[in-house]
Amino acid sequence: MKLNDSFSGLTKYKLEKHTKNWKNLHQEQLEKLPVKDLASIKQLIEKQGQSEFASLRIADLAQIAQRPTSPTTKLVVKVIATIFSAITFSAGTQVLTARLGKISLPSALFAAAIAGYLVEDRGTKTITRLRQRQSTLETRQALERYIQENPPSNELEDKFIRSEFSLLQTIESGNFTKHFPVDSTLAGGLTLAEYVVAFWIVAQLGLPGGLLIEGIAASIPIAILWIGAAFQSETFELPERHLELIKKYQPYVFQSESLSEEEVKEIYCLDRCLQFVLQGDSTGQIKNLGMARAEFDICYYRKRKQQFEQERLQILEELQNQHHEAITQLPNLFPKQTGLSREEYTWEQTKWVEQQTRKLEAVLIREIEMIRQKYSQKINHCEEEILNAQQTSQAAYLNWKSDRNCLKAGS
Incomplete structure (x- = not known):
């Protein structure tokens, strides 16, 4: 290796061309390095590992985050869902407001709208949280699978992979922890209560086909409500949550162009010293x-x-x-x-x-x-x-x- 060639092209420097070579070294070769130099190399490896993982994760999240969304469309869908919820749950709330006389129907619709909105809103958040958790766990499983198929050959490669795990754990830690399902419990409880009331009302009609048909008929409005929640999660909530994650990952995307000339020089010097230790x-x-x-x-x-x-x-x-x-x-x-x-x-x-x-x-x-x-x-x-x-x-x-x-x- 010629010294004059070791720092050519400083203005177009790319860190990955060094870290890629370092990761291919044998563990016995790394053990020959001074402790200080090895620590410096590990820092650069960790930075590059986090950068590459952040770039890949951003690209993955962007597939959903870049879906076109409109606040106006979101508001319109919310209003329509609330109106449908009021109609759906009014059958049950009328049983509770039957003795209120003239205000019985408005009160029933109002209470039904509140209950329906809670089911739709909490259901949307529950579905979104489950989708986010699934995405995070799938990413971790992919990393684990990669390690099993390509076990690290030295401590630098191990450091590189661990930096990816560490960043995933840091940015998406909330998706690894199981919290008490307040949203899903509330949405599920209200849904179950409405289904029981709807089933009782349908049963009074005496539909042909027995309990099976009555159960299906009672579940139709509930199913439509949850389909709407899933649609809102996929169309509005999930892109917003993915965009938030992208913003958290962006600071970790390392740009080699941001390095000062002195920092680039030190990296080249470190690599030159490494070559001397290994090759003389x-x-x-x-x-x-x-x-x-x-x-x-x-x-x-x-x-x-x-x-x-x-x-x-x-x-x-x-x-x-x-x-x-x-x-x-x-x-x-x-x-x-x-x-x-x-x-x-x-x-x-x-x-x-x-x-x-x-x-x-x-x-x-x-x-x-x-x-x-x-x-x-x-x-x-x-x-x-x-x-x-x-x-x-x-x-x-x-x-x-x-x-x-x-x-x-x-x-």
């Missing part, structure tokens, strides 16, 4: 990990210095070209004047062009000076880092030499 140095010049780090820094800052010098030259050339183009266009920009002879017009134009040229040259000088100062600071910083890295490399070499002499003396 083919040239024989790098003796230990300290020298490997220092040599990476030397190559890195030499490369950056060269890039800054090229950028400075390119920007200065562009400025010169723009300046030349601006001066060329000056005669065409001279304000038109009337009442002047050709000689007078030419003289005025020449004088104006000279004035504008001096102004443009002054601006050019200031911009050139600013650019030179800006890039001089960057280049000087690179030179300082190169010097520091060279001193670090020399110190690491002396330590290696000292340790080697001690071993020889001991033998």
Whole structure:
């Protein structure tokens, strides 16, 4: 592996190209790494694992969350469901309000509307919660199945998979816990009460077919009510809940572009040190990990210095070209004047062009000076880092030499 190639393309860096290689290492190779470096790699692996899982989970949830929903449509459906509920439950509530005289029917409809709304609303929430829990459990089962079929080959791959489990547990923890079913108990209790009353009323009619037909007839409005609850859950509630989950997952989607140049450099340096620990140095010049780090820094800052010098030259050339183009266009920009002879017009134009040229040259000088100062600071910083890295490399070499002499003396 060439040092000069190890940090090429910093502006287009993708973390996954490193984490993918790291996960393929053998456990015996990982055990050779310094504890600090291995901990840093694990942090990056965990971040990448969470990011990939969050992206996949968002894509899965978006299939339902992106369904078009309208608050107006939702309100209309709610109103229609409440009216139907009032009609459905009024048969039962009329038994309770029969002695109220003239207000018996309005009272029965009002009470039925409340009961029906509770059944429809609590039923919708119950169905939605069950669907969410099912989705979460299916996702966990898929992860468990993947582990069984592809057991982790090293602790990095294990860390990667555990980070996915951990994120699922963190974001969707509520779907793993069984709460007391208040909504389903309320909806079920009211539904059962209405069914009993409806069955009693139907039984009084003496329909042909006996109890079976009477039971079916009593259950029809109840079934329609729960079908409506399922429709609202699928159309309105579930997309809203999935959208909430997507918003919770989004911060975990890691964008490599958000890394600073220094952070990317440290990742490349970490990978370079890992390669040295596993493969050594083919040239024989790098003796230990300290020298490997220092040599990476030397190559890195030499490369950056060269890039800054090229950028400075390119920007200065562009400025010169723009300046030349601006001066060329000056005669065409001279304000038109009337009442002047050709000689007078030419003289005025020449004088104006000279004035504008001096102004443009002054601006050019200031911009050139600013650019030179800006890039001089960057280049000087690179030179300082190169010097520091060279001193670090020399110190690491002396330590290696000292340790080697001690071993020889001991033998």
